[in-house]
Amino acid sequence: MSNDQDKILEEVTGSDYKYGFVTDIENDAIAKGLSEDTVRLISEKKKEPEWLLEYRLNAYRHWLTMEQKEWAHLDIPEIDFQNIIYYSAPKPKKELASMDEVDPDLRETFEKLGIPLDEQKLLSGVAVDAVMDSVSVKTTFKQNLAELGIIFCSFSEAVQEYPDLVKKYLGSVVPSRDNYYAALNSAVFSDGSFCYIPKGVRCPMELSTYFRINAANTGQFERTLIVADEGSYVSYLEGCTAPQRDENQLHAAIVEIYVHKDAEVKYSTVQNWYPGDKEGKGGIYNFVTKRGMLHGDNSKLSWTQVETGSAITWKYPSCILKGNNSTAEFYSVAVTNNYQQADTGTKMIHIGKNTKSTIVSKGISAGKSNNSYRGLVKVAKGAENARNFSQCDSMLLGDKCGAHTYPYLEVDNPTAIVEHEATTSKIGEDQIFYCNQRGIETEDAIGLIVNGYAKEVLNQLPMEFAVEAQKLLQISLEGSVG
Amino acid sequence: MLSIKNLKANINGKEILKGINLEVKAGEVHAIMGPNGSGKSTLASVLAGREIFEVTDGHVEYMGEDLLELSVEERASKGIFLGFQYPVEIPGVSMVNFMKAAVNAQRKHRGEEPINASEFLKLMREKKDIVELDSKLTGRSVNEGFSGGEKKRNEIFQMAMLEPKLSILDETDSGLDIDALRIVANGVTKLKNKDNATVVITHYQRLLDYIVPDFVHVLYKGKIIKSGTKELALELEEKGYDWLIKDL
Numbered sequence: 001m002s003n004d005q006d007k008i009l010e011e012v013t014g015s016d017y018k019y020g021f022v023t024d025i026e027n028d029a030i031a032k033g034l035s036e037d038t039v040r041l042i043s044e045k046k047k048e049p050e051w052l053l054e055y056r057l058n059a060y061r062h063w064l065t066m067e068q069k070e071w072a073h074l075d076i077p078e079i080d081f082q083n084i085i086y087y088s089a090p091k092p093k094k095e096l097a098s099m100d101e102v103d104p105d106l107r108e109t110f111e112k113l114g115i116p117l118d119e120q121k122l123l124s125g126v127a128v129d130a131v132m133d134s135v136s137v138k139t140t141f142k143q144n145l146a147e148l149g150i151i152f153c154s155f156s157e158a159v160q161e162y163p164d165l166v167k168k169y170l171g172s173v174v175p176s177r178d179n180y181y182a183a184l185n186s187a188v189f190s191d192g193s194f195c196y197i198p199k200g201v202r203c204p205m206e207l208s209t210y211f212r213i214n215a216a217n218t219g220q221f222e223r224t225l226i227v228a229d230e231g232s233y234v235s236y237l238e239g240c241t242a243p244q245r246d247e248n249q250l251h252a253a254i255v256e257i258y259v260h261k262d263a264e265v266k267y268s269t270v271q272n273w274y275p276g277d278k279e280g281k282g283g284i285y286n287f288v289t290k291r292g293m294l295h296g297d298n299s300k301l302s303w304t305q306v307e308t309g310s311a312i313t314w315k316y317p318s319c320i321l322k323g324n325n326s327t328a329e330f331y332s333v334a335v336t337n338n339y340q341q342a343d344t345g346t347k348m349i350h351i352g353k354n355t356k357s358t359i360v361s362k363g364i365s366a367g368k369s370n371n372s373y374r375g376l377v378k379v380a381k382g383a384e385n386a387r388n389f390s391q392c393d394s395m396l397l398g399d400k401c402g403a404h405t406y407p408y409l410e411v412d413n414p415t416a417i418v419e420h421e422a423t424t425s426k427i428g429e430d431q432i433f434y435c436n437q438r439g440i441e442t443e444d445a446i447g448l449i450v451n452g453y454a455k456e457v458l459n460q461l462p463m464e465f466a467v468e469a470q471k472l473l474q475i476s477l478e479g480s481v482g
Numbered sequence: 483m484l485s486i487k488n489l490k491a492n493i494n495g496k497e498i499l500k501g502i503n504l505e506v507k508a509g510e511v512h513a514i515m516g517p518n519g520s521g522k523s524t525l526a527s528v529l530a531g532r533e534i535f536e537v538t539d540g541h542v543e544y545m546g547e548d549l550l551e552l553s554v555e556e557r558a559s560k561g562i563f564l565g566f567q568y569p570v571e572i573p574g575v576s577m578v579n580f581m582k583a584a585v586n587a588q589r590k591h592r593g594e595e596p597i598n599a600s601e602f603l604k605l606m607r608e609k610k611d612i613v614e615l616d617s618k619l620t621g622r623s624v625n626e627g628f629s630g631g632e633k634k635r636n637e638i639f640q641m642a643m644l645e646p647k648l649s650i651l652d653e654t655d656s657g658l659d660i661d662a663l664r665i666v667a668n669g670v671t672k673l674k675n676k677d678n679a680t681v682v683i684t685h686y687q688r689l690l691d692y693i694v695p696d697f698v699h700v701l702y703k704g705k706i707i708k709s710g711t712k713e714l715a716l717e718l719e720e721k722g723y724d725w726l727i728k729d730l
């Protein structure tokens with residue numbers, strides 16, 4: 001019976017990573033290798049103020065003293081940090097008439113990815129900041145947003161235009177010494193997005209950053225900083241793809257979100273970095289630190305992630321619930337196929353009174369992949385009446401893959417109520433036969449079943465992206481179990 | 483329409499069907515009866531193409547084609563419908579989405595355009611009425627938490643949606659209350675015409691009062707040991723299977 005099931009799953013034919021193309025474009029790249037000089041060079045190229053160079057150098061010097069942690073279910077090959085290019089910017093072919101004009105080749109790249117950079121062609125109600133390799137290519141709808149006082153621009157631009165804001169919040173949620181990859185990012189980050197929503201403003205459109213790694217041997221170390229001032233609201237989406245390459249590439253980003261009193265931030269990620277081929281060759285190492293500070297009373301933060309890409313993913317979008325009555329949510333679907341490895345989850349740190357957190361994690365493993373959920377719920381002494389509910393489900397396709405759940409609990413206040421539920425399921429041969437008998441092909445049947453399983457999470461995504469995410473789930477499981 | 487010759491099938495090396503012969507013509511209704519474990523559901527699954535069963539011998543022709551060469555989906559798209567004895571639950575997938583996927587998959591197989599949204603909703607409404615299916619059920623996930631009777635009614639709703647040529651209904655009557663039995667059976671009768679055929683698998687003659695069969699067959703230990711007209715069902719109801727088995 002289980003053999004038959006495997007056979008059915010195996011028969012689902014392979015399809016290739018759709019975003020694996022390379023744009024042939026000249027790069028302004030610095031030499032491989034990492035040293036204080038590299039850090040200085042990056043800072044210089046970006047014409048940064050002295051304080052930021054100091055920030056980078058501090059992080060770099062600390063990084064040198066740190067060691068990589070061993071992770072229980074991740075098999076991470078040694079990374080040669082001297083064999084990586086730390087800065088690479090697509091070089092425009094001709095002089096641009098204005099900063100807003102984008103190289104036609106770059107424009108074409110983003111169009112192929114379904115991210116048109118012409119404002120009139122964009123999905124209505126979505127502003128995009130497109131980042132290729134190390135630099136931001138273009139931010140759309142900037143003018144419309146500026147009228148409301150909303151700042152949405154590349155990180156480099158923010159450093160030049162709004163240095164006080166950047167200085168105030170950079171590292172306030174993820175300190176530069178937080179962990180190995182956070183320290184590395186703090187030393188060499190190249191670009192990313194910056195977003196500030198002023199007091200009382202509801203951002204009228206989705207803000208979106210699209211990350212693309214193009215150049216070979218290049219690490220992408222981007223930095224996202226979102227500040228929601230009192231009583232404001234913003235919904236933010238991040239998408240990522242990379243070309244198909246035989247060698248592994250490193251992606252080590254930091255996302256910091258600072259939520260003031262009565263403000264709300266929704267952050268959604270559709271992560272589709274190149275996962276490597278069916279034999280496990282190539283793919284992105286995705287080591288990301290994402291954290292939100294729910295600083296003010298009644299603040300809200302919700303992380304939603306759909307993780308289908310990367311060879312190795314290491315990522316725990318976390319929330320510090322500092323303000324009283326603050327509410328945090330984490331919704332995650334993580335798919336692993338072939339030889340992919342994912343170790344993902346969240347940390348909910350309850351500090352304020354009457355704080356509430358919800359965790360819904362849906363893991364899907366296929367092929368020979370390993371999928372782990374690792375979550376920490378911590379309730380500090382003073383956090384009266386803290387509430388947490390966690391639901392961690394795993395779905396297995398075939399019997400050569402693994403699913404693991406590690407819920408950690410640290411409760412220092414007796415009034416806390418913490419609930420945890422976990423399930424493991426398999427797609428049954430009977431479910432697939434039932435779909436087939438109604439005319440639905442096996443590939444579509446798996447798509448249907450998996451999307452049904454992940455519905456609770458997908459429902460959290462903005463409409464336009466929910467549809468994309470559904471397709472992505474199905475595509476990433478094509479050619480699944482082997 | 484369907485011609486089965488000497489069909490033999492195994493599961494896990496164990497022979498379940500031991501040489502079935504059956505002819506079904508368009509416009510006919512056939513009833514298959516027989517003791518538990520005799521192979522009725524197995525026959526239905528093999529005709530639908532379920533791969534866990536291995537066909538070891540025999541031949542099946544369906545509308546001029548070698549049925550055994552076709553995949554499960556192809557058979558479905560060419561008009562074979564199986565009403566499951568135990569309908570399967572698919573959590574999180576709404577009936578609406580499921581039916582839309584099924585209707586469009588079958589259309590695609592036949593080289594037709596996908597159905598448009600308003601046409602689809604109209605079709606859903608129309609067909610729901612045939613089996614008096616509660617509107618709330620189509621908003622819920624496929625069979626999830628449905629009562630036994632609701633599941634069976636939902637099978638016939640799907641049959642109505644897909645308009646098959648050959649329907650094989652495996653114990654659709656079991657689990658239905660008295661009123662539901664009448665409604666569902668009348669639904670099946672309404673869907674009957676001269677171009678389609680129905681094979682009903684049942685243990686109870688009372689279903690056959692509503693869906694009147696042209697032929698009744700008795701399956702026993704993987705073989706059809708007796709065929710007759712609807713009177714045979716009455717006789718079985720009265721005497722059980724022993725007298726037939728003794729004759730063997």
Ligand SMILES: Nc1ncnc2c1ncn2[C@@H]1O[C@H](COP(=O)(O)OP(=O)(O)OP(=O)(O)O)[C@@H](O)[C@H]1O
Pocket residue numbers: 493494498516517518519520521522523524525534567
């Ligand atoms: N998946 C399976 N694995 C092993 N044996 C099976 C399997 N499916 C069916 N069988 C066996 O095949 C035989 C026929 O089963 P089948 O379900 O076709 O009977 P049936 O005539 O439909 O019975 P009922 O009236 O109880 O529904 C039984 O002995 C059953 O145990």
Ligand SMILES: [Mg+2]
Pocket residue numbers: 522523524567652
């Ligand atoms: Mg049966």
